[in-house]
Structures are given as C-alpha cells and as structure tokens.
Amino acid sequence: MAADGTVDLRGAPTPAPRASTLQRLARRRSSIAFLMTLPLIAVVAGLVVYPAGYAIYLSMLNRRMDAFAGFLNYEILIENDTFWMVVWQSCFFAVVAVLLKALIGFWLAHMLHHIPTKGQRKWRGMLLIPWVIPPALSTLGWWWMFDPTYSSINWVLAVFAVPAVPWLGEPWWARISVIMVNVWYGAPFFMIMYLAALKSVPEQLYEAAAIDGASSTQRLIHITLPMMRNIISITVLFSLIVTFANYDIVRVLTNGGPRDLTHVFATYAFQVGILSGNIPRGAAVSLFMLPALAVFAFFILRGVTQRNREMA
Amino acid sequence: MAELSLRKIVKEYEGGVQAVKGIDLDIADQEFVVLVGPSGCGKSTTLRMIAGLEEISGGDISIGGMVVNDIPPRDRDIAMVFQNYALYPHMSVFDNMAFGLMLRKFPKEEIKRRVDNAAMILDITPLLDRKPKALSGGQRQRVAMGRAIVRDPKVFLFDEPLSNLDAKLRVQMRTEIKKVHQTVRTTTVYVTHDQVEAMTLADRVVVMNHGIIEQVGPPQELYHNPATRFVAGFIGSPAMNFLHARVENDAVHLNGGTVLPIPESRRARYASAAGRDLLFGIRPEHLTDHRPSLQNRADLIITPEVIEPMGMETLVHFHLGDARDCCARFEPTVHVEPNVPITLTVDMNNMHLLDAATGKVL
Amino acid sequence: MSTAEGIYHKAGSLRSERRWALWVSYTSLIIASIIFLAPPAYMLITSLKTNADMANLAGNPWLLTNPTLEHYGAILGNPIFLVFFWNSVKVTLLVVALTMVISILAAFALARMRFWGSQFLATGVFLTYLVPDTLLFIPLYQIVGGLGLLNSTWGLVLVYPTLTVPFCTWIMIGYFASIPKELDEAALIDGATWPQMLIKIFIPVALPGIIAATIFAFTVSWAAFVYPTAFVTTPDQMPLTIGVVSQLVRGDTFAWGQIMAGALLAALPPVVVYAFLMDYYIAGLTAGATKG
Numbered sequence: 001m002a003a004d005g006t007v008d009l010r011g012a013p014t015p016a017p018r019a020s021t022l023q024r025l026a027r028r029r030s031s032i033a034f035l036m037t038l039p040l041i042a043v044v045a046g047l048v049v050y051p052a053g054y055a056i057y058l059s060m061l062n063r064r065m066d067a068f069a070g071f072l073n074y075e076i077l078i079e080n081d082t083f084w085m086v087v088w089q090s091c092f093f094a095v096v097a098v099l100l101k102a103l104i105g106f107w108l109a110h111m112l113h114h115i116p117t118k119g120q121r122k123w124r125g126m127l128l129i130p131w132v133i134p135p136a137l138s139t140l141g142w143w144w145m146f147d148p149t150y151s152s153i154n155w156v157l158a159v160f161a162v163p164a165v166p167w168l169g170e171p172w173w174a175r176i177s178v179i180m181v182n183v184w185y186g187a188p189f190f191m192i193m194y195l196a197a198l199k200s201v202p203e204q205l206y207e208a209a210a211i212d213g214a215s216s217t218q219r220l221i222h223i224t225l226p227m228m229r230n231i232i233s234i235t236v237l238f239s240l241i242v243t244f245a246n247y248d249i250v251r252v253l254t255n256g257g258p259r260d261l262t263h264v265f266a267t268y269a270f271q272v273g274i275l276s277g278n279i280p281r282g283a284a285v286s287l288f289m290l291p292a293l294a295v296f297a298f299f300i301l302r303g304v305t306q307r308n309r310e311m312a
Numbered sequence: 313m314a315e316l317s318l319r320k321i322v323k324e325y326e327g328g329v330q331a332v333k334g335i336d337l338d339i340a341d342q343e344f345v346v347l348v349g350p351s352g353c354g355k356s357t358t359l360r361m362i363a364g365l366e367e368i369s370g371g372d373i374s375i376g377g378m379v380v381n382d383i384p385p386r387d388r389d390i391a392m393v394f395q396n397y398a399l400y401p402h403m404s405v406f407d408n409m410a411f412g413l414m415l416r417k418f419p420k421e422e423i424k425r426r427v428d429n430a431a432m433i434l435d436i437t438p439l440l441d442r443k444p445k446a447l448s449g450g451q452r453q454r455v456a457m458g459r460a461i462v463r464d465p466k467v468f469l470f471d472e473p474l475s476n477l478d479a480k481l482r483v484q485m486r487t488e489i490k491k492v493h494q495t496v497r498t499t500t501v502y503v504t505h506d507q508v509e510a511m512t513l514a515d516r517v518v519v520m521n522h523g524i525i526e527q528v529g530p531p532q533e534l535y536h537n538p539a540t541r542f543v544a545g546f547i548g549s550p551a552m553n554f555l556h557a558r559v560e561n562d563a564v565h566l567n568g569g570t571v572l573p574i575p576e577s578r579r580a581r582y583a584s585a586a587g588r589d590l591l592f593g594i595r596p597e598h599l600t601d602h603r604p605s606l607q608n609r610a611d612l613i614i615t616p617e618v619i620e621p622m623g624m625e626t627l628v629h630f631h632l633g634d635a636r637d638c639c640a641r642f643e644p645t646v647h648v649e650p651n652v653p654i655t656l657t658v659d660m661n662n663m664h665l666l667d668a669a670t671g672k673v674l
Numbered sequence: 675m676s677t678a679e680g681i682y683h684k685a686g687s688l689r690s691e692r693r694w695a696l697w698v699s700y701t702s703l704i705i706a707s708i709i710f711l712a713p714p715a716y717m718l719i720t721s722l723k724t725n726a727d728m729a730n731l732a733g734n735p736w737l738l739t740n741p742t743l744e745h746y747g748a749i750l751g752n753p754i755f756l757v758f759f760w761n762s763v764k765v766t767l768l769v770v771a772l773t774m775v776i777s778i779l780a781a782f783a784l785a786r787m788r789f790w791g792s793q794f795l796a797t798g799v800f801l802t803y804l805v806p807d808t809l810l811f812i813p814l815y816q817i818v819g820g821l822g823l824l825n826s827t828w829g830l831v832l833v834y835p836t837l838t839v840p841f842c843t844w845i846m847i848g849y850f851a852s853i854p855k856e857l858d859e860a861a862l863i864d865g866a867t868w869p870q871m872l873i874k875i876f877i878p879v880a881l882p883g884i885i886a887a888t889i890f891a892f893t894v895s896w897a898a899f900v901y902p903t904a905f906v907t908t909p910d911q912m913p914l915t916i917g918v919v920s921q922l923v924r925g926d927t928f929a930w931g932q933i934m935a936g937a938l939l940a941a942l943p944p945v946v947v948y949a950f951l952m953d954y955y956i957a958g959l960t961a962g963a964t965k966g
Contacts, residue, residue, distance in 0.1 A: 032868060033787035037795060038743040040843060041782035047836045049800045051813035058813055108706055111699040126950055130710050132948045132955075134897030136915045137937040141717040144930055150717055150728065150779050151733040184710065189959070238804075245806030248899045252919060266808035266900070273812045274904055283812045290809070297804045304800070365859050386865035396858035402878040411874075412864035459864075 059284035073284040082260055083268070087288070090264040093175070094244040097182045102236055104183065105190020112191070113198045124195070132189040139252040142181045143168075146253070166211070171261040174254050178262055181249050186242075190235060197231035230307045237300045241293055265289050313380070314376050314466035314499045315341045315360070322370030323357050323523075326434065331357045344493050344500045348510035349520035349546070355503045356471060358520070362501060364388055376466050386415075391460035392469040395476060397452045398461075399444040405431075406440040409458045423462075430461040433495055434488070449482045454488070461496060470502040474509065486512055492619035507547050511535070520541045530636050536662075541591065541671035544664060550596050550627065555635040557592040559585040564592050564663070568633015575608035575660050582665055585674055593664035593673075596627070599640035601648075602655040610658040614640075616650050630656075705800050714938075721935035728930060745931035749939060754909055758917030762940075765827050765913055767894040769834040773891045776835070778884070781846030786858065796847060803840035804889050807900045810836065815904050825907050832917050833901050838891040845890075845961040849883030886958030889951055893944045898936060914940035 062069040077083045101138065111118050130138065145152050147169035167177045170251040201224060209219050225232075247266035250256065256263035256271060263271070265285060273282015316339040323332035332354040347355040360366040362373055364385035372379050382387050391412075393656055397634045399408050406427055407414075413423045431437040433490045453473055460468055470489075474482045490513055493500060504510060510517045511531040519526045519534065519542070527539040538544035546552050556567040562579050564572040572592070574582060603609060612632070620627040626642045640656055642648055665674045719904060720728065722741040733739075749755050783789075784796050807873050814833055815824070823829030861871050877884065902916045909921055918936040 030789040036783035057815040398860035
C-alpha cells in the first residue's frame with residue numbers, strides 16, 4: 001500500500017454517463033423553485049407593482065381620463081388649502097398617535113414583564129383585545145361613546161364634575177378623538193412587540209449591571225433600551241406607515257368632518273377619487289404619501305437587515 | 313461489494329478557494345476508515361462529496377465500482393449519521409427510522425422487521441414510540457444510527473457524530489459504534505477532529521490537513537511511524553514534544569546543550585542527518601521518571617514548572633534548553649514538586665528526528 | 675446597628691422595592707384593562723339595552739337594568755345580515771386558502787432553493803408588505819372595474835391577497851429558514867424528492883408558523899374595510915365590516931342597539947379564534963419582527 005493510501009484494485013471503475021444528467025437536474029431544481037414562486041410574483045407584480053405604477057399614470061390624466069394632463073392634478077392640490085390641511089393632519093395624527101402608542105406600549109410591556117410569568121398570559125390576553133377586534137367595528141363602539149347626546153364618556157366625566165366634551169363636534173376634539181381611538185387600537189400591538197423584545201434581553205446582563213452598581217433607571221437606559229433599540233425602531237416605523245395611511249378610524253368616526261377638518265390622505269383620496277368621481281386627482285392625493293412612506297420603508301429595511309446581521 | 317474509491321478529488325469554491333486539493337484514497341469493503349484533522353482541513357467536505365451533498369469540483373468518486381459523481385444522494389445507496397442527529401422532530405422514533413424505507417416503498421412487514429432488528433442492535437426497542445424531543449442526546453444519536461442501519465446501504469458515513477455529547481457519553485458511544493460495526497460490517501467512513509476517536513475506532517486512519525492527506529495507515533502505524541510533523545504532533549495526547557536539535561557523532565545535540573546518544577539500531581537511519589537543522593521529537597510517554605533498567609536511555613536533570621496530577625499518571629511540564637513547554641509523563645507514585653529538580657529518563661528507542669524545514673520524519 | 679441587621683435591612687428594602695414594583699405593575703395593568711375593555715364592554719351593554727333605556731338620559735349608561743335580546747333577534751332575523759355574514763365567510767375562506775398556498779410554495783422555494791434573484795424577491799416581498807392598501811385602492815378600483823369585478827365578492831377575493839400574501843410569505847420564510855439544514859440533507863439521503871420534503875417534513879415541522887400565518891390571513895381578511903368600501907356598492911355583495919357600518923343607519927336615526935349587536939357579532943369570529951389560539955396569534959405578530 002502506497003503512503004497516500006491507494007490500493008491497486010482489480011479493475012478500473014465503470015464510468016457513468018457524464019454531466020448532462022446533473023446539469024438537467026440542477027436546472028430542473030431551480031426551475032421548479034421558480035415555478036413555485038410564480039404565484040407570489042404574480043400577486044406582487046400584478047396587484048401591487050402594476051397598480052402603483054398605474055396610479056402614477058392615472059394621477060397625470062384629466063378628470064374624464066381621456067387626455068394627458070401632466071402635473072395639473074398635483075398643482076391643483078398644492079394650491080388647495082384643504083389639501084394642505086390634510087397633509088398637516090395626517091402628519092400630526094401619525095406622529096402623535098405613534099408616539100403615544102409607543103410610550104403606552106412600552107410602559108405596559110414593562111409592567112407585564114415584572115409580574116410573575118404565570119399571570120402574564122392572562123393579562124396579555126385581555127390587553128390585546130382592542131387589536132383583535134376589526135378596527136372598523138370597534139370604532140363604531142367609540143362613535144357611540146362619543147355621541148353628542150348620549151356619550152357615556154361624558155357621563156363618566158360628569159361624575160368627576162368635568163364639563164361635557166364635544167367629541168366629534170369640534171375640530172380639535174375630533175382630532176383628539178381620532179388619535180384616542182387609534183392609540184386604543186394600536187397600543188396593544190406595541191405592548192406585545194416590546195414584551196417579546198424585553199423577554200429576549202438576557203437576564204444575566206441585568207445581574208451583571210446590578211453588581212456593577214446600576215440603579216433600575218440606569219439599567220433601563222443602558223441595557224434595556226439599547227438591546228431593544230432595533231425592535232423599537234422597526235415597530236415605530238412600521239406603525240408610522242400604517243397610521244399615516246389609516247382609513248378605517250377616520251372614516252367611521254368623523255368621515256373627515258367636521259367640515260373636512262379631520263381628513264387624512266386615505267379618506268381624502270377616497271372622497272376626491274371615488275365619491276366625487278375624480279379618479280386622477282384621488283390617485284394624486286394617495287401618491288403624495290409615497291415620499292414619506294419610502295423614507296419610513298428605507299429605515300425599516302435598514303433596521304431589519306441590521307438585526308439579521310446582529311442575530312446571525 | 314462496497315468498496316469506495318476517491319481519485320484526485322478536488323473541491324473548489326467560488327473565488328478559487330480550494331477546500332480539498334486533490335486526494336486519492338481507496339477504502340476496502342467492510343473497512344472502517346476515519347478521516348481526522350483540525351477544523352477546516354477538508355474532512356467534512358470530503359465526506360459530503362461522498363454523500364452527494366456537495367458537488368465535486370474535480371476527480372471521481374466510485375462506490376462499489378461505479379462512478380457516482382452525477383448521481384444524487386438517494387441513489388448512491390449510502391446512509392449518513394449527522395453531528396446534530398437531524399431526526400425529524402414530528403415523527404416517532406419508529407417513523408424516523410422507517411422514513412427512508414417508506415419513501416422507497418418497502419412492504420410494511422419488511423420495514424417493521426428491519427426497524428425492530430436495528431432497534432435491537434442499538435438497544436432502543438423501548439423508545440420506538442417516542443418523539444425525538446423526549447430522548448436524551450445519546451438516545452438520539454442511537455436513533456440516528458438506527459436510521460442508517462435499516463437502510464442496509466453500501467457505505468455508512470458519520471459526520472462528527474459524537475461532538476455534541478458530553479465526555480462520558482462520548483466514550484460510551486464510541487464503544488457502541490465499534491460494536492455495531494462488528495455486528496453489521498458495513499464499509500464506514502467516519503469524520504472526527506478527535507484523534508482519540510480515530511485511534512480507537514479505525515481500521516485505518518486518514519490524517520488530513522489543509523485539504524490534503526498527510527498520512528494513511530492503521531492507528532499503530534501512525535503512532536509509531538508518523539510521516540510528517542503534522543501527523544506526529546496531531547496523533548497522541550498530550551502531543552509530541554519537538555525540540556530544535558542537530559545530529560553530531562551519533563548523538564542528538566539539543567539547542568541549549570543537552571546531548572542524547574542515538575541507539576545503535578538507528579544510527580544508520582540518521583547517517584544523512586548530520587549538519588541539517590532538525591527537530592527532535594519525543595512523546596511525553598517516553599519522557600518518564602527515572603528508569604535505571606531501561607536500555608538505550610538518556611537521563612537528565614530537569615526542573616518541573618507545572619505539575620498536573622491526572623490520577624493514573626502525573627504530567628510534568630518543564631523547559632529544556634530553548635524549548636519552552638515540554639511535557640513528561642511520570643508514574644503517579646513518584647513525588648514531584650515544582651521547582652525541585654528531578655531525574656528524567658528519555659526513552660531513546662522511541663525517538664523521532666524531523667527535518668525542521670520540510671517537516672518530514674527521517 | 676449590627677452587621678446582621680444591616681443585611682436584613684437591605685433584604686427588607688429589596689423586598690419592599692419589589693413589592694412596590696408589583697403594586698405599580700398591577701395598578702397599571704388594571705387601569706389599562708379597564709380602558710382597553712371598556713369600549714367592547716359598553717358595546718355589549720348597549721346591545722342588550724332596550725331602546726327606551728338607551729334614550730333615557732337620566733341613569734348610568736354603563737348599567738344594564740332590563741337586558742333584552744331583541745336587537746340580536748332583529749339582526750339575526752334580518753336576511754341582509756346573513757348575506758353580509760356569508761359574504762365575509764366566502765371571501766375570507768377563499769382568500770386564506772389562496773394565501774396559504776401561494777405563501778407556502780413561495781416561502782419554501784425562497785428559503786431553501788437558491789436561485790437567481792431569490793434574495794431580491796425576498797426583500798421585495800417585505801417591501802410589498804409596507805405598501806398600504808390606501809395607496810393602491812384607487813388604481814385597483816380602475817383595474818378591478820376594467821375586469822368587470824367591481825361590486826362583487828370575487829373582486830374582493832382577487833384583491834385581498836395584497837393584504838395577506840406578503841406578510842404570510844415573510845413569516846413562512848422565517849419559519850422555514852429556521853429548520854436546520856441537516857434535516858433536508860437527512861431527507862435527501864433517505865431518498866425524498868423536493869415535493870416529498872415539503873409535504874412530509876417542512877410543513878409538519880413548521881406547523882406552528884403555518885397556523886400563525888393562517889390566523890393572520892384570516893384576521894386581516896375578515897377585518898378588511900378599505901377595499902370593500904371602495905369597490906362594493908350594493909348590500910348583497912358587502913362583507914360584514916362595511917355592511918354593519920353602512921346599512922344599519924337609516925337616515926338620521928341610528929339603531930344603536932342593533933348596530934352594537936351587529937358589530938359584536940361581526941367581531942366574534944376573530945375574537946373566538948384569538949381566544950382559542952392566542953399563542954399562535956401572538957407568535958404570528960412577533961414573528962414578523964423577531965425573525966426579521
């Protein structure tokens with residue numbers, strides 16, 4: 001036997017048919033894979049990408065959609081006061097609502113995290129209920145609670161000698177109502193996400209910090225928040241997108257009123273595009289959301305890839 | 313017949329990195345061959361090429377006389393035991409073992425017969441209805457082996473199967489594997505980084521390093537006659553001591569002054585060694601407490617630095633000349649203390665001389 | 675103060691610190707529960723009140739004195755409500771089935787089979803999820819109109835997958851990717867073909883993920899509001915969400931009792947699914963973030 005281990009066997013091995021079988025196999029595998037993703041590609045291309053592009057095209061048509069109008073719709077919108085109010089409204093609504101949701105969600109996640117694990121499930125179950133009920137339907141309940149004559153909330157306020165609030169009657173209160181309902185609906189989502197993130201922080205880090213002398217506030221700032229930073233930003237950005245583009249709550253609660261003063265992009269687009277029948281201008285309204293959405297999406301994507309890199 | 317033959321096997325990744333640089337190996341029917349080497353030496357890659365899980369960049373692999381390069385794993389008539397067991401978590405132990413047979417549409421009675429037989433060999437019959445998560449690590453590993461046995465393949469492939477087990481279990485399972493091989497007698501290729509496993513299990517050991525084969529041979533051969541510095545240092549634990557030296561007048565002169573006479577039987581062998589930069593290799597088991605009756609020995613006075621009492625022996629670490637960490641094995645009954653000089657016997661019958669530049673053993 | 679007392683003093687303060695923290699936690703949770711559960715509770719109370727009690731401004735609106743099932747009776751006896759319900763069921767079941775088939779196939783291919791462009795597609799799927807329905811509903815209105823599917827539940831079935839497929843695919847990719855590769859290799863050596871691997875190994879092992887994704891698809895489809903509002907005009911094609919909102923208001927009088935009853939009944943399926951499969955539900959939500 002030679003040093004490299006070769007032994008002279010009886011005869012040379014029989015060669016099998018060469019590369020073609022393997023090539024065919026490999027090609028078949030990736031073509032199978034491609035076929036399996038074809039439905040997905042169809043949905044994405046046909047129902048998302050194409051309509052998005054189509055929306056851009058639509059927005060540049062005239063009202064009757066028989067002639068090209070360039071940026072006319074955009075110009076009209078930019079000169080329209082109502083539209084600017086819609087822009088301001090949507091931003092105000094999104095930022096304030098998301099901020100409140102994040103804070104409340106964070107607070108509740110912390111509270112849940114600190115009670116014994118056995119009870120957590122029960123509380124978590126109860127607190128997620130607002131998120132589970134279809135928002136259009138729960139908003140109906142809020143609508144009734146805000147009713148000018150029969151408001152049950154005002155009744156409770158009256159118990160504390162607080163004057164009745166014209167929830168849906170006055171613009172500022174209407175805005176606050178919308179934000180309230182959105183926060184009520186969305187805070188549980190933040191709570192669940194943050195709770196999951198809190199649980200993923202290893203207990204040993206806190207123990208090491210305690211030994212190093214950190215107080216509970218310091219532990220929060222130097223350990224909890226940095227470890228959760230990624231999830232916090234992803235959740236906030238995601239909620240910004242969803243809240244910014246929200247339709248259900250405004251539509252049911254105020255339908256943009258009073259006097260069009262609570263419209264957000266989605267409801268205004270609906271009113272202009274479908275109710276008033278000016279599809280191109282409606283499309284233009286929707287498209288105004290695109291820049292902000294793109295910015296949020298960019299940051300989310302970056303956050304998610306960063307997280308994947310961290311976890312890998 | 314289930315012999316396995318590797319000819320000029322090369323594995324190259326994108327960017328030109330070669331994990332396996334051309335190896336030739338013939339494995340006889342029923343032989344138990346262990347591929348051993350440090351991480352990254354190419355042993356797992358080679359195994360996976362045999363299995364068909366990696367594409368072969370160059371060369372041929374034949375199983376039972378037939379070239380299998382383009383044949384998918386399921387048609388190569390092989391079975392594999394993975395490091396992480398890879399048991400199907402949603403299936404019972406019985407179904408895990410039966411899966412391959414079921415896919416090949418074996419009749420039910422035949423499947424039951426084979427599974428029961430394998431379970432009996434591996435002593436896991438009471439576990440057949442359980443799911444993997446209800447099993448311990450050792451039990452899972454046995455199920456993984458059972459899955460391989462029922463297939464009755466031409467070749468068993470083991471990919472570091474004991475790495476995930478604790479030390480004690482590892483020793484137990486090693487014996488199990490050897491017992492199974494004696495019963496089932498299938499050609500086996502076994503990959504491990506642990507040279508103890510290699511030595512205890514193999515009919516022949518293949519030491520690999522940086523994608524090439526350094527040496528192939530029965531365990532004893534590799535222990536007593538290593539061909540290269542790498543093999544000499546890899547086989548045997550604690551590792552062989554290497555000290556810089558020259559040969560003059562039939563004696564080994566260590567850097568630092570110690571002179572060790574070469575035994576008569578070796579003098580001819582080392583005749584050409586005079587004048588070259590050499591490494592003197594001696595295993596710790598051949599550096600012992602004072603053995604006055606040993607032939608061809610050299611006695612030295614050394615000052616121990618660190619003592620490691622192992623129970624069955626005492627490891628004594630010291631430095632000699634300019635060699636920093638030398639290790640010797642003393643009988644446990646000998647009293648040794650740090651910084652207290654003591655006599656050491658060098659068993660020159662087991663000396664090795666290596667060329668310092670090429671690493672080849674003379 | 676002796677050393678022993680000093681230690682006990684510390685232990686005591688640790689315990690009282692913990693007690694204080696627990697007290698704060700429970701108080702917050704109780705307050706939050708009251709606020710979170712008040713609206714649905716009030717909806718329930720209203721749905722059980724007589725109209726007379728509702729109109730009576732004198733008493734406590736939060737109290738229920740003469741419970742009645744008349745509103746529920748009216749709702750359930752109203753044929754149009756059953757039509758709404760049937761529409762929702764039809765659309766939701768079809769969309770969930772469609773979504774799961776598309777998602778599982780695509781996720782398996784993207785998670786396991788490397789092919790040109792698979793990484794782009796995976797990222798693209800995630801981005802698609804971020805495109806809100808309120809951006810797409812106007813062009814889709816035109817497109818669906820062009821296909822003659824406006825004011826039809828079939829139009830909804832066509833369009834709802836934009837809401838469900840991206841996220842479901844995304845979390846299925848995460849679940850499939852977390853299955854160790856050795857399982858594939860063991861199956862390959864055991865002799866499985868790719869379809870066999872998908873059906874006999876991947877789907878069973880990833881079952882929790884599949885359940886979570888199915889629940890998500892169900893919940894989103896059931897609660898969808900934008901598309902039906904835009905596309906559907908006649909009551910016979912409306913699903914529950916817009917049916918209840920738009921149809922139970924006649925002129926200026928709101929039949930609040932019936933509205934609340936209808937809303938609660940419409941909200942029941944997702945809540946029931948949630949109650950029984952809560953862990954899967956939550957897993958589905960958090961999977962999106964934690965599995966990246």
